[in-house]
Amino acid sequence: MIPELGHFSLILALCMAVVLAVFPLIGSLNNTPGWVALAKPAALAQFCFTALSFACLVNAFLANDFSVAYVAENGNTLLPTLYKISAVWGAHEGSLLLWALILTGWTTAVAIFTRNLPPVTLARVLSVMGIISIGFLSFLLFTSNPFARVYPAPLEGGDLNPLLQDPGLAIHPPMLYMGYVGMSVAFSFAIAALIGGKLDATWARWSRPWTTVAWVFLTIGITLGSWWAYNELGWGGWWFWDPVENASFMPWLAATALIHSLAVTEKRGAFKRWTVLLSLLAFSLSLLGTFLVRSGVLTSVHSFAADPARGLFILVFLSIVIGGSLLLYAWRAPDVNSGGRFDMLSRETLLLGNNVLLVAITAFVLLGTLAPLIYDAMGWGKISVGFPWFTTMFVIFTPFMVFLMGMGPLTRWKHQDPAQLARTLRIAFVISIAAGVVAALPILHGGSWQAGLAVALSVWLLASLLLSLRQRHRHNVGVANIWKSFRMRGGGSYYGMIIAHLGVVVFIIGVTFATQFTQQEDVRMSPGQTYELAGYSFRFDGAKPVPGPNYRADRASFLVTRDNREVATLHPEKRTYTVQTKPMTESGIDVGLFRDLYVSLGESLGNGDWSVRLYYKPFVRWIWLGGIMIAIGGLCAALDRRYRIAVSKRVVAPEPSRVKAPGKKANA
């Protein structure tokens, strides 16, 4: 009964989505206030029905209702409660329902938290989100119904994929989807602005905090995914350039370009067309990711049940949404004025440079991801693009990007005197080159030019951020004055930028050092045997069987010592899950700010011997630390007081042209 309620509720949600997509949009075009006013209640109702439907599926998992086919495939009575809930989005149908829930959630958030927006604009934004929602809800209902029953009901469920039974992965998809779907807000704002023909700084100001928040979620989601891979996959890697990872990385790159470009549009009124195009691109890449993951056109470790019929559905939907929006863009963009002028050397130019680099990287990742498909479709045979392609690309692009990132905050808008900039940055330049050369010297770690380059770039960026802070506070002496300036002037976006860019420094160091100086050994070890690696000695104290809630494990014990002092005791496990009988490795990791010690169990070789992988990974934590700092920076920027001040101002002086019909050229 409850699953049917969920199914029915989902149908009602689709009906609401249709109402939301049709009436407010038409009402906004032919000046019908009653239809425009329908936007908010329709958005709310849509969310409530989807949430109810989602709750019904959660309930089915908690109640072990194996008469529901999806639960029978992915649930199990022995699953711990946390994983019963995360099993809801553990496979195709449920994860799509989560996607729909988050989409309707974002729609509702936009409906509630933007009271200052002119009702016509808000109605259009919500309508566009309604159109997207129609696509996903009908995709659910017509091709992937999570509430389909199975008869006779099996006595026990097929269990959640053991790979996904990890706390990190329980929250990774919701975070990632918050990011993906959040891009639909920026997309809808851009479409609404294109329909109205009014692309100005106000539009950018409305869109900016939403875009930043979505980007923060995407950053957290990707960071979590990487951390999970490191913990669970058992070979110490943290990024694999797998098509599905790339599918999450491309929208992130485009969104990173977008939040910078939005800043220019808001502050200087420039780059309007470019910003709109990036808004469309970021969400289009999210949709493309969905297609790549679920259609089965590419092979990936993230296996969703692939089905060509589903693929065709998403492709048609993709063509309508992306094709339609780009057509609208081609029609409206020529009428947009170019906005603020700027000189060859100005903050605008530097941001444009970084934007171009980010988009170029996105294009290369896309090309690398689709290369197997392109080759296949052209009949050139089959290829796989591995690490070398992507790594080379990053080593080429990153230095330019970091160089510009250092200059950006110290450069003025509109016009910058080159000589003055050179004077300011002279010291930073010299110090960073010197630091790089020292770091590349063979006495440290046997010499590595990559490490030298990374240190030079990091020091350059760090020094320029410090210079920027000094410039901002050159009249504020002492901590008290700096605090006062912060209270008076605010500056969430400014400090957010500083934190996020520091995160990039930390990330670069982490990636380079972890890649360059990792030491690893695959060894056969007998109980009592000791192995030396990177100055640490690992003593294998044998493995013994340990029962788990829904698995059996062989749990080993390693005593790690350095200079005869105990450093850690590690317990890597080799688990066999009872239902799916898949062997899983659970690595034993001693976490440290400057190094991780990582042990994973291979195979039992008989007589108590095991094949064992030992790793010494310096600075690997810095990779995720950098990711977290970048996300915190984004959060600070999104919470900037400026947006709230702007809100209260506009409440006092509401827009006069409330329900004015937007003639095609009237506002252009």
Place this chain on the structure above:
Amino acid sequence: MTRYLRYLVPLLLFGLLAALLLRGLSLDPKLVPSPLIGKPMPAFSLSRLEDPSRTLSDSDLRGKVSILNVWATWCVSCRAEHEVLLQLARTGKVNLFGLDYKDERSSAQRWLSRLGNPYSANGFDEDGRVGINWGVYGTPETFIMDRKGIIRHKHIGPLTPEVVDKEILPLIASLEAESK
């Protein structure tokens, strides 16, 4: 009209992409048609992984039924497959050669010394050129050649004990019997 043209570029690019994706739907990435099956193996000559001063070439594989396994240390599935290869080698019924694909010599050598070496010899295909000639799509892949050096079978993905028992060993037995 001309002023609209440059703004149509994104749409055109998307059109190309959509056409590609549509084509992709009717292709199966896991199904690799091997145009090489039934043809002589492509010629190659590589330095040996174990000893750079010696070479491994296609002539070393001729004259007997042989297996060429494509692997790399960066490939997780190859790690999973390794035990199976060791067992296969222990049967003594096969001539197993390896092609170390786009790899680093030192880590590959370490891999073999730590995990055990099932191969009679390994070709070191550093830049992947030989892999391309053989139509290698990803690692691991396994080719089986008859006495005359004709490729008779290609297995994509890691070998499992079932695959070895049900496909590889029977095929080798029949190929051995074939040309006596």
